[in-house]
Amino acid sequence: xxxxSQKPSRDICQRGTSLTIQCQVDSQxxxxxxxxxxxxxxxxLIATANQGSEATYESGFVIDKFPISRPNLTFSTLTVSNMxxxxxSIYLCSVGVSRDSNYGYTFGSGTRLTVV
Amino acid sequence: QKEVEQDPGxxxxxxxxxxxxxxxxxxxxxxxxxxxxQYSRKGPELLMYTYSSGxxxxxxxxxxxxxSSKYISLFIRDxxxxxxxxxxxxxxxxxANSKLTxxxxxxxxxxx
Numbered sequence: 001x002x003x004x005s006q007k008p009s010r011d012i013c014q015r016g017t018s019l020t021i022q023c024q025v026d027s028q029x030x031x032x033x034x035x036x037x038x039x040x041x042x043x044x045l046i047a048t049a050n051q052g053s054e055a056t057y058e059s060g061f062v063i064d065k066f067p068i069s070r071p072n073l074t075f076s077t078l079t080v081s082n083m084x085x086x087x088x089s090i091y092l093c094s095v096g097v098s099r100d101s102n103y104g105y106t107f108g109s110g111t112r113l114t115v116v
Numbered sequence: 117q118k119e120v121e122q123d124p125g126x127x128x129x130x131x132x133x134x135x136x137x138x139x140x141x142x143x144x145x146x147x148x149x150x151x152x153x154q155y156s157r158k159g160p161e162l163l164m165y166t167y168s169s170g171x172x173x174x175x176x177x178x179x180x181x182x183x184s185s186k187y188i189s190l191f192i193r194d195x196x197x198x199x200x201x202x203x204x205x206x207x208x209x210x211x212a213n214s215k216l217t218x219x220x221x222x223x224x225x226x227x228x
Contacts (some may be wrong), residue, residue: 004159006159030213031213033215033216040220041220042120042122042204042218042219042220042221043160043204043206043216043218044218045215045216048215058215092159092160094216096213097162104150104162104165105150105162105206105216106161106162107152107159107160107161108159109157109158109159110157110158110159112157
C-alpha cells in the first residue's frame with residue numbers, strides 16, 4: 001500500500017490568512033483526493049487532483065478558496081485561503097491503492113486546522 | 117435524505133462482545149463498499165472492502181452487503197479495547213479512482 005506523509009499535522013491560524021497543506025506519496029499515483037472532516041460530520045470530498053491538469057472540485061468548493069497544485073505524480077498541495085473560523089476542520093489527502101486484488105483508498109494522517 | 121446514513125453513536129460494549137455496525141444508502145449505483153477505522157488524531161485506515169453483495173471475513177471482522185436492501189454491516193467478534201475507534205462506512209460507484217461517499221461514523225468504546 002502507498003504511504004502518505006502529510007504536513008503540517010496541526011496549525012492554529014488567524015482569520016484572513018492562508019495555509020498550505022502538503023501530501024507526499026511514496027509511489028506514483030494518478031489521482032489524489034482532498035477531503036474535509038468537520039467536527040461530528042462525515043468526510044466530504046473537496047476536489048480530485050490529476051497530475052498535469054486542473055483539479056476537479058465538488059459542489060460547494062471553489063478553486064479560489066481551495067487552490068490545489070499537483071506538480072508531479074507523488075506530491076500535491078491544498079491551500080485554504082482567506083480563512084474564517086468555519087474552515088476549522090481536519091483536512092486529509094487520499095490515494096487509491098490495491099490490496100489483495102481489491103481496490104481501496106489510503107489516507108494521510110490529516111491536518112487539524114483551527115482558525116481563530 | 118443523505119446518500120449514506122450510519123447508525124448514530126457512541127457505542128460502548130464490554131470486552132469480548134460482538135459488535136454490529138450498520139449503514140444504509142440510497143444510491144443503487146454504489147457497488148464498492150468499505151469500512152474504515154479511525155483512531156483519534158489519525159487518518160482513516162481501510163479495514164474491509166467488499167464488491168457487490170455478499171459476506172467477507174477477515175479475522176474477527178465480517179463485512180456484509182445486501183444490495184437489495186441497500187444495507188451494509190460490519191461485525192466485530194470478541195471485541196478488544198484496541199478496537200476502540202471511530203468506524204466509518206464508505207462506498208463508491210466505480211471503484212478505482214472514484215469519489216468515496218462516507219457515513220458520519222460511529223465511535224466505539226470497548227471496556228476492559
